[in-house]
Amino acid sequence: MIDLIAALALISTPAADAVPPALVxxxxxxxxxxxxxxxxxxxxxxxxxxFNVGLSDRTIPPTVILTGTRINTxxxxxxxxxxxxxxxHLMSDEYEAxxxxxRRDLETLPDRINFDRLSSNEQLAYWFNLHxxxxxxxxxxxxxxxxxxxxxxHGTNESLYEAKILTVAGVPxxxxxxxxxxxxxxxxxxxxxxGFFNGAIGGPNIRRRAYTGTTVWSDLDSNAxxxxxxxxGIEIDRRHLEISHLYAEARxxxxxxxxxxxxxxxxxxxxxxxxxxxxxxxxxxxxxxxWGVADLINGSRRCTGGAGDLQLQSYSASGTRSSSPCAIMxxxxxxxxxxxxxxxxxxxxxxxxxxxFVRDIPTEDPDDVQTDNSEE
Numbered sequence: 001m002i003d004l005i006a007a008l009a010l011i012s013t014p015a016a017d018a019v020p021p022a023l024v025x026x027x028x029x030x031x032x033x034x035x036x037x038x039x040x041x042x043x044x045x046x047x048x049x050x051f052n053v054g055l056s057d058r059t060i061p062p063t064v065i066l067t068g069t070r071i072n073t074x075x076x077x078x079x080x081x082x083x084x085x086x087x088x089h090l091m092s093d094e095y096e097a098x099x100x101x102x103r104r105d106l107e108t109l110p111d112r113i114n115f116d117r118l119s120s121n122e123q124l125a126y127w128f129n130l131h132x133x134x135x136x137x138x139x140x141x142x143x144x145x146x147x148x149x150x151x152x153x154h155g156t157n158e159s160l161y162e163a164k165i166l167t168v169a170g171v172p173x174x175x176x177x178x179x180x181x182x183x184x185x186x187x188x189x190x191x192x193x194x195g196f197f198n199g200a201i202g203g204p205n206i207r208r209r210a211y212t213g214t215t216v217w218s219d220l221d222s223n224a225x226x227x228x229x230x231x232x233g234i235e236i237d238r239r240h241l242e243i244s245h246l247y248a249e250a251r252x253x254x255x256x257x258x259x260x261x262x263x264x265x266x267x268x269x270x271x272x273x274x275x276x277x278x279x280x281x282x283x284x285x286x287x288x289x290x291w292g293v294a295d296l297i298n299g300s301r302r303c304t305g306g307a308g309d310l311q312l313q314s315y316s317a318s319g320t321r322s323s324s325p326c327a328i329m330x331x332x333x334x335x336x337x338x339x340x341x342x343x344x345x346x347x348x349x350x351x352x353x354x355x356x357f358v359r360d361i362p363t364e365d366p367d368d369v370q371t372d373n374s375e376e
Contacts, residue, residue, distance in 0.1 A: 035113065035114075035122065036122060036212070036213055036214070037109070037122055037126060039210035039212055040210075041102060042102060042129055042133065043209045045099060045102065046208050046209060047209070049087055050084050050085070050087075050207070050208045051084060051085045052084055052208055053081065053082065053083055055226060055229065055230075059081075078231055079201050079202060079230070079231055079232045080292075082201065082230045082232055083203075083205055083230070083232070083294055084205050084207070084208070084294070085294050085295050086136060086139070086294060087295065087296055088144070089144070089296065089297055096141075103133045106129060106130045107166055107167060110168055118213075121214070121217070124192070125210075125211040125213050127182060127195075128196065128211040129210050129211055130166070130168075130178070131175055131179065131195075131196055131197075134175060136197075138151075138153055138165065138199075139199050139293065141154040142154050143295075144300065145293055145299045146298060146299035147291045147292060148160060148200045148292075149200075160199075161174065161175045161176045166178075175198075178196075179193075179196050183195075188253065188254065189254070190250070190255065191221065192220065192254070193246060193247075193250045194220050194224045194227055195219075195220055195223065199293060199294060200290060200291045200292060200293065201232070201290045201291075201292045202232050202290030202291060203294070204246075205223050205226055206294065207219060225269045228270055228274060229269065229272070229274045232244060232290055234270065234277055234278065235277060236280060236282070239282045239283075240283050241277065241280070241281055241285070242285050242286075242287060242288050243285070243286050243288060244286065244288045245286050245287055246286075247262055247286045251286075259284045262284065263278070263281075
Protein backbone atom coordinates (compact mmCIF):
# COMPACT_ATOMS: atom_id res chain seq x y z
CA MET A 1 0.00 0.00 0.00
CA ILE A 2 1.40 3.39 -0.99
CA ASP A 3 0.63 5.88 1.72
CA LEU A 4 -0.66 9.43 1.44
CA ILE A 5 2.40 11.16 2.91
CA ALA A 6 4.79 9.52 0.45
CA ALA A 7 2.61 10.52 -2.45
CA LEU A 8 2.34 14.13 -1.36
CA ALA A 9 6.09 14.29 -0.94
CA LEU A 10 6.45 13.76 -4.68
CA ILE A 11 4.26 16.74 -5.46
CA SER A 12 6.12 18.97 -3.04
CA THR A 13 9.38 18.68 -4.96
CA PRO A 14 9.94 21.36 -7.62
CA ALA A 15 10.52 18.98 -10.54
CA ALA A 16 7.75 16.60 -9.67
CA ASP A 17 4.93 15.87 -12.00
CA ALA A 18 4.27 12.45 -10.52
CA VAL A 19 1.37 11.63 -8.23
CA PRO A 20 1.85 11.82 -4.47
CA PRO A 21 1.78 8.15 -3.32
CA ALA A 22 -0.16 8.96 -0.17
CA LEU A 23 -2.81 10.29 -2.49
CA VAL A 24 -2.59 7.50 -4.99
CA UNK A 25 -6.00 5.94 -5.32
CA UNK A 26 -6.24 2.33 -4.16
CA UNK A 27 -7.16 -0.62 -6.29
CA UNK A 28 -10.69 -1.93 -5.50
CA UNK A 29 -9.26 -4.78 -3.44
CA UNK A 30 -7.17 -2.38 -1.35
CA UNK A 31 -10.05 -0.24 -0.15
CA UNK A 32 -11.32 -2.30 2.73
CA UNK A 33 -12.38 0.26 5.34
CA UNK A 34 -15.89 0.75 3.95
CA UNK A 35 -15.80 4.36 5.19
CA UNK A 36 -17.95 6.96 3.46
CA UNK A 37 -17.55 10.70 3.83
CA UNK A 38 -20.70 12.70 4.58
CA UNK A 39 -20.78 15.94 2.57
CA UNK A 40 -24.32 16.96 3.50
CA UNK A 41 -23.13 20.25 5.03
CA UNK A 42 -21.51 21.22 1.72
CA UNK A 43 -24.67 20.25 -0.17
CA UNK A 44 -26.73 22.53 2.10
CA UNK A 45 -24.37 25.42 1.41
CA UNK A 46 -24.39 24.82 -2.34
CA UNK A 47 -28.18 24.76 -2.46
CA UNK A 48 -28.19 28.16 -0.77
CA UNK A 49 -25.60 29.86 -2.98
CA UNK A 50 -25.87 28.25 -6.47
CA PHE A 51 -28.42 29.44 -9.04
CA ASN A 52 -29.33 26.65 -11.47
CA VAL A 53 -29.22 28.05 -15.01
CA GLY A 54 -30.17 24.74 -16.64
CA LEU A 55 -29.20 23.14 -19.94
CA SER A 56 -27.99 25.25 -22.82
CA ASP A 57 -30.18 25.48 -25.90
CA ARG A 58 -27.08 26.45 -27.92
CA THR A 59 -28.68 29.72 -28.94
CA ILE A 60 -26.22 32.56 -29.43
CA PRO A 61 -27.59 35.47 -27.38
CA PRO A 62 -28.63 38.57 -29.33
CA THR A 63 -26.70 41.79 -28.98
CA VAL A 64 -28.55 44.05 -26.54
CA ILE A 65 -28.24 47.78 -27.12
CA LEU A 66 -28.58 49.75 -23.89
CA THR A 67 -29.53 53.41 -24.01
CA GLY A 68 -28.98 56.14 -21.50
CA THR A 69 -25.53 55.02 -20.33
CA ARG A 70 -22.19 53.98 -21.70
CA ILE A 71 -21.52 51.76 -18.72
CA ASN A 72 -22.33 48.10 -19.29
CA THR A 73 -21.69 45.91 -16.27
CA UNK A 74 -23.14 42.71 -17.73
CA UNK A 75 -21.37 39.78 -19.36
CA UNK A 76 -21.85 40.11 -23.12
CA UNK A 77 -20.11 36.94 -24.28
CA UNK A 78 -21.81 34.25 -26.36
CA UNK A 79 -21.77 32.01 -23.25
CA UNK A 80 -23.55 34.46 -20.95
CA UNK A 81 -26.66 32.25 -20.54
CA UNK A 82 -24.79 29.01 -19.84
CA UNK A 83 -23.52 27.43 -16.65
CA UNK A 84 -24.75 27.60 -13.06
CA UNK A 85 -23.92 30.74 -11.05
CA UNK A 86 -22.78 31.45 -7.49
CA UNK A 87 -24.56 34.39 -5.85
CA UNK A 88 -21.45 35.91 -4.27
CA HIS A 89 -23.03 39.36 -3.99
CA LEU A 90 -25.70 37.97 -1.64
CA MET A 91 -23.44 35.95 0.63
CA SER A 92 -23.51 37.20 4.21
CA ASP A 93 -20.60 37.08 6.67
CA GLU A 94 -22.09 33.92 8.15
CA TYR A 95 -21.90 32.14 4.81
CA GLU A 96 -18.33 33.31 4.27
CA ALA A 97 -17.34 31.96 7.69
CA UNK A 98 -19.12 28.65 7.04
CA UNK A 99 -17.37 28.13 3.69
CA UNK A 100 -13.94 28.89 5.16
CA UNK A 101 -14.59 26.57 8.09
CA UNK A 102 -15.71 23.80 5.73
CA ARG A 103 -12.61 24.19 3.55
CA ARG A 104 -10.42 23.84 6.64
CA ASP A 105 -12.34 20.74 7.70
CA LEU A 106 -11.83 19.07 4.33
CA GLU A 107 -8.21 20.15 4.19
CA THR A 108 -7.42 18.38 7.46
CA LEU A 109 -9.54 15.29 6.79
CA PRO A 110 -6.59 13.08 5.71
CA ASP A 111 -4.95 13.84 9.08
CA ARG A 112 -7.97 12.43 10.89
CA ILE A 113 -8.79 9.30 8.90
CA ASN A 114 -6.92 6.52 7.12
CA PHE A 115 -7.25 8.23 3.74
CA ASP A 116 -5.48 5.59 1.67
CA ARG A 117 -8.03 2.98 2.80
CA LEU A 118 -10.91 4.90 1.27
CA SER A 119 -12.34 3.54 -1.95
CA SER A 120 -11.29 5.06 -5.25
CA ASN A 121 -14.67 6.78 -5.59
CA GLU A 122 -14.53 8.25 -2.08
CA GLN A 123 -11.09 9.67 -2.76
CA LEU A 124 -12.20 11.15 -6.08
CA ALA A 125 -15.24 12.84 -4.52
CA TYR A 126 -12.97 14.27 -1.82
CA TRP A 127 -10.66 15.94 -4.33
CA PHE A 128 -13.55 17.47 -6.27
CA ASN A 129 -15.19 18.89 -3.14
CA LEU A 130 -11.93 20.22 -1.67
CA HIS A 131 -10.99 21.89 -4.96
CA UNK A 132 -14.42 23.45 -5.50
CA UNK A 133 -14.90 24.79 -1.99
CA UNK A 134 -11.43 26.35 -2.22
CA UNK A 135 -12.31 28.02 -5.55
CA UNK A 136 -15.54 29.47 -4.17
CA UNK A 137 -13.79 30.64 -0.99
CA UNK A 138 -11.03 32.36 -2.95
CA UNK A 139 -13.43 34.22 -5.23
CA UNK A 140 -15.60 35.11 -2.23
CA UNK A 141 -12.60 36.63 -0.41
CA UNK A 142 -11.65 38.80 -3.41
CA UNK A 143 -15.15 39.62 -4.64
CA UNK A 144 -16.18 41.62 -6.60
CA UNK A 145 -13.99 40.31 -9.43
CA UNK A 146 -14.73 40.03 -13.12
CA UNK A 147 -12.14 37.92 -14.96
CA UNK A 148 -10.57 34.98 -13.14
CA UNK A 149 -7.54 34.50 -15.40
CA UNK A 150 -6.32 37.81 -13.98
CA UNK A 151 -7.08 36.99 -10.36
CA UNK A 152 -4.36 36.31 -7.80
CA UNK A 153 -5.08 34.00 -4.90
CA HIS A 154 -6.23 35.99 -1.88
CA GLY A 155 -3.30 37.54 -0.03
CA THR A 156 -0.72 36.43 -2.63
CA ASN A 157 0.90 37.63 -5.84
CA GLU A 158 0.37 34.27 -7.51
CA SER A 159 -2.37 33.05 -9.83
CA LEU A 160 -5.54 31.69 -8.24
CA TYR A 161 -4.79 28.32 -9.82
CA GLU A 162 -1.01 28.18 -9.18
CA ALA A 163 -0.73 29.50 -5.62
CA LYS A 164 -0.24 26.90 -2.88
CA ILE A 165 -3.42 27.81 -1.01
CA LEU A 166 -4.08 24.36 0.50
CA THR A 167 -2.11 22.08 2.78
CA VAL A 168 -3.02 18.38 2.79
CA ALA A 169 -1.14 15.93 5.01
CA GLY A 170 1.50 18.60 5.56
CA VAL A 171 2.11 19.27 1.85
CA PRO A 172 1.23 22.62 0.22
CA UNK A 173 -1.00 22.18 -2.83
CA UNK A 174 -2.39 24.44 -5.53
CA UNK A 175 -5.65 23.96 -7.39
CA UNK A 176 -3.64 22.90 -10.44
CA UNK A 177 -1.75 20.35 -8.32
CA UNK A 178 -5.03 18.65 -7.44
CA UNK A 179 -6.28 18.55 -11.03
CA UNK A 180 -3.12 18.03 -13.06
CA UNK A 181 -0.87 16.07 -10.68
CA UNK A 182 -3.27 14.07 -8.53
CA UNK A 183 -6.58 13.40 -10.29
CA UNK A 184 -5.81 13.47 -14.02
CA UNK A 185 -2.87 11.00 -13.88
CA UNK A 186 -4.61 8.55 -11.53
CA UNK A 187 -8.15 8.46 -12.87
CA UNK A 188 -7.54 7.98 -16.58
CA UNK A 189 -11.15 8.66 -17.48
CA UNK A 190 -12.02 11.88 -19.38
CA UNK A 191 -15.09 12.43 -17.21
CA UNK A 192 -12.97 13.51 -14.26
CA UNK A 193 -12.26 16.88 -15.87
CA UNK A 194 -15.93 17.84 -15.42
CA GLY A 195 -15.77 17.60 -11.62
CA PHE A 196 -13.60 20.68 -11.26
CA PHE A 197 -15.39 24.04 -11.04
CA ASN A 198 -12.85 26.74 -11.91
CA GLY A 199 -15.14 29.63 -11.00
CA ALA A 200 -15.54 30.89 -14.58
CA ILE A 201 -18.50 30.71 -16.95
CA GLY A 202 -16.35 28.83 -19.45
CA GLY A 203 -15.63 25.91 -17.14
CA PRO A 204 -17.63 22.86 -16.03
CA ASN A 205 -20.74 23.43 -13.94
CA ILE A 206 -20.82 23.94 -10.20
CA ARG A 207 -23.53 21.56 -9.04
CA ARG A 208 -26.10 22.26 -6.33
CA ARG A 209 -24.99 19.23 -4.37
CA ALA A 210 -21.67 17.80 -3.24
CA TYR A 211 -19.94 14.92 -4.95
CA THR A 212 -20.11 11.68 -2.99
CA GLY A 213 -18.52 8.29 -3.43
CA THR A 214 -21.85 6.74 -4.41
CA THR A 215 -22.93 9.36 -6.97
CA VAL A 216 -19.64 10.71 -8.33
CA TRP A 217 -19.73 8.97 -11.73
CA SER A 218 -23.37 9.70 -12.51
CA ASP A 219 -22.77 13.33 -11.53
CA LEU A 220 -19.74 13.48 -13.81
CA ASP A 221 -21.81 12.04 -16.66
CA SER A 222 -24.39 14.75 -16.10
CA ASN A 223 -21.77 17.50 -16.04
CA ALA A 224 -20.08 16.10 -19.16
CA UNK A 225 -23.38 16.08 -21.07
CA UNK A 226 -24.23 19.63 -19.97
CA UNK A 227 -20.81 20.97 -20.95
CA UNK A 228 -20.41 19.19 -24.29
CA UNK A 229 -23.92 20.18 -25.42
CA UNK A 230 -23.29 23.84 -24.62
CA UNK A 231 -21.59 26.45 -26.79
CA UNK A 232 -18.68 26.66 -24.36
CA GLY A 233 -18.03 22.95 -24.98
CA ILE A 234 -18.12 22.67 -28.79
CA GLU A 235 -19.15 24.65 -31.87
CA ILE A 236 -18.25 24.96 -35.56
CA ASP A 237 -16.38 28.03 -36.75
CA ARG A 238 -14.78 28.49 -40.18
CA ARG A 239 -14.86 24.75 -40.88
CA HIS A 240 -13.07 24.04 -37.60
CA LEU A 241 -14.53 22.15 -34.67
CA GLU A 242 -13.84 24.55 -31.83
CA ILE A 243 -13.76 23.03 -28.36
CA SER A 244 -12.91 24.24 -24.88
CA HIS A 245 -9.27 25.00 -24.10
CA LEU A 246 -9.70 22.73 -21.06
CA TYR A 247 -9.51 19.69 -23.34
CA ALA A 248 -6.02 20.66 -24.47
CA GLU A 249 -4.98 21.06 -20.84
CA ALA A 250 -6.08 17.46 -20.14
CA ARG A 251 -4.73 16.09 -23.42
CA UNK A 252 -1.64 14.19 -22.19
CA UNK A 253 -3.42 12.32 -19.38
CA UNK A 254 -7.00 11.94 -20.59
CA UNK A 255 -6.81 12.12 -24.42
CA UNK A 256 -3.37 10.68 -25.29
CA UNK A 257 -4.42 9.53 -28.78
CA UNK A 258 -5.37 13.02 -29.96
CA UNK A 259 -7.61 13.75 -31.87
CA UNK A 260 -9.18 10.26 -31.92
CA UNK A 261 -9.73 10.14 -28.16
CA UNK A 262 -11.34 13.56 -27.92
CA UNK A 263 -13.57 12.92 -30.95
CA UNK A 264 -14.81 9.63 -29.47
CA UNK A 265 -15.44 11.32 -26.12
CA UNK A 266 -17.45 14.14 -27.69
CA UNK A 267 -19.51 11.69 -29.77
CA UNK A 268 -20.45 9.76 -26.62
CA UNK A 269 -22.28 12.79 -25.16
CA UNK A 270 -23.17 15.15 -27.99
CA UNK A 271 -26.85 15.30 -28.88
CA UNK A 272 -28.97 17.10 -31.47
CA UNK A 273 -27.17 20.18 -32.84
CA UNK A 274 -23.97 19.44 -30.96
CA UNK A 275 -23.92 15.91 -32.39
CA UNK A 276 -24.33 17.34 -35.90
CA UNK A 277 -21.33 19.59 -35.37
CA UNK A 278 -19.19 16.72 -34.13
CA UNK A 279 -20.18 14.61 -37.14
CA UNK A 280 -19.40 17.50 -39.48
CA UNK A 281 -15.97 17.51 -37.90
CA UNK A 282 -13.05 19.40 -39.36
CA UNK A 283 -9.71 20.20 -37.74
CA UNK A 284 -10.00 20.55 -33.97
CA UNK A 285 -9.02 23.80 -32.28
CA UNK A 286 -9.09 23.72 -28.47
CA UNK A 287 -9.32 27.48 -28.03
CA UNK A 288 -12.78 28.28 -26.63
CA UNK A 289 -12.30 30.36 -23.46
CA UNK A 290 -14.53 32.45 -21.21
CA TRP A 291 -13.00 33.66 -17.97
CA GLY A 292 -15.88 35.85 -16.80
CA VAL A 293 -16.79 34.99 -13.21
CA ALA A 294 -19.72 32.58 -12.89
CA ASP A 295 -21.91 34.83 -10.80
CA LEU A 296 -25.14 36.74 -11.44
CA ILE A 297 -23.80 40.29 -11.81
CA ASN A 298 -20.42 39.83 -13.55
CA GLY A 299 -18.53 41.08 -10.52
CA SER A 300 -20.12 44.51 -10.84
CA ARG A 301 -19.48 47.05 -8.10
CA ARG A 302 -22.63 48.80 -9.27
CA CYS A 303 -24.93 46.01 -8.13
CA THR A 304 -27.56 48.44 -6.85
CA GLY A 305 -28.19 49.87 -10.32
CA GLY A 306 -31.29 49.05 -12.33
CA ALA A 307 -33.47 48.00 -9.42
CA GLY A 308 -36.60 46.09 -10.32
CA ASP A 309 -39.42 44.39 -8.50
CA LEU A 310 -37.70 40.98 -8.63
CA GLN A 311 -35.54 40.24 -5.59
CA LEU A 312 -33.17 37.48 -4.60
CA GLN A 313 -33.55 36.58 -0.95
CA SER A 314 -30.37 36.35 1.09
CA TYR A 315 -30.36 34.85 4.57
CA SER A 316 -27.70 34.58 7.20
CA ALA A 317 -27.02 31.31 9.00
CA SER A 318 -29.43 32.44 11.72
CA GLY A 319 -32.23 32.82 9.18
CA THR A 320 -32.22 36.62 9.17
CA ARG A 321 -32.76 38.24 5.79
CA SER A 322 -29.74 40.14 4.50
CA SER A 323 -29.97 43.93 4.52
CA SER A 324 -27.53 44.19 1.62
CA PRO A 325 -28.66 46.70 -1.03
CA CYS A 326 -27.56 44.11 -3.60
CA ALA A 327 -30.55 41.97 -2.61
CA ILE A 328 -32.49 44.06 -5.14
CA MET A 329 -32.01 42.40 -8.52
CA UNK A 330 -29.63 44.45 -10.70
CA UNK A 331 -30.44 44.78 -14.39
CA UNK A 332 -27.73 42.41 -15.61
CA UNK A 333 -28.84 39.71 -13.16
CA UNK A 334 -32.51 40.21 -13.99
CA UNK A 335 -31.82 39.70 -17.72
CA UNK A 336 -30.19 36.33 -17.02
CA UNK A 337 -32.88 35.20 -14.58
CA UNK A 338 -35.67 36.21 -16.98
CA UNK A 339 -33.97 34.29 -19.79
CA UNK A 340 -33.64 31.16 -17.63
CA UNK A 341 -37.30 31.34 -16.57
CA UNK A 342 -38.44 31.73 -20.18
CA UNK A 343 -36.27 28.85 -21.34
CA UNK A 344 -37.63 26.57 -18.64
CA UNK A 345 -41.18 27.41 -19.64
CA UNK A 346 -40.39 26.59 -23.28
CA UNK A 347 -38.83 23.26 -22.27
CA UNK A 348 -41.85 22.38 -20.14
CA UNK A 349 -44.21 23.20 -23.01
CA UNK A 350 -42.18 21.04 -25.42
CA UNK A 351 -41.88 18.17 -22.93
CA UNK A 352 -38.09 18.37 -22.96
CA UNK A 353 -37.63 19.61 -19.39
CA UNK A 354 -35.98 17.05 -17.12
CA UNK A 355 -33.99 15.38 -19.89
CA UNK A 356 -31.84 12.55 -18.52
CA PHE A 357 -28.56 11.39 -20.03
CA VAL A 358 -27.76 7.69 -19.58
CA ARG A 359 -24.50 6.05 -20.59
CA ASP A 360 -22.99 2.63 -19.96
CA ILE A 361 -19.83 2.91 -17.92
CA PRO A 362 -17.24 0.15 -18.44
CA THR A 363 -15.27 -0.27 -15.24
CA GLU A 364 -13.63 -2.84 -13.02
CA ASP A 365 -14.52 -0.95 -9.87
CA PRO A 366 -18.01 -1.90 -8.60
CA ASP A 367 -18.21 1.48 -6.83
CA ASP A 368 -18.07 3.19 -10.25
CA VAL A 369 -21.29 1.70 -11.63
CA GLN A 370 -24.15 4.19 -11.77
CA THR A 371 -27.38 4.06 -13.74
CA ASP A 372 -28.89 7.50 -13.65
CA ASN A 373 -27.98 11.15 -13.83
CA SER A 374 -29.25 14.49 -12.63
CA GLU A 375 -29.21 17.85 -14.34
CA GLU A 376 -28.11 20.06 -11.49
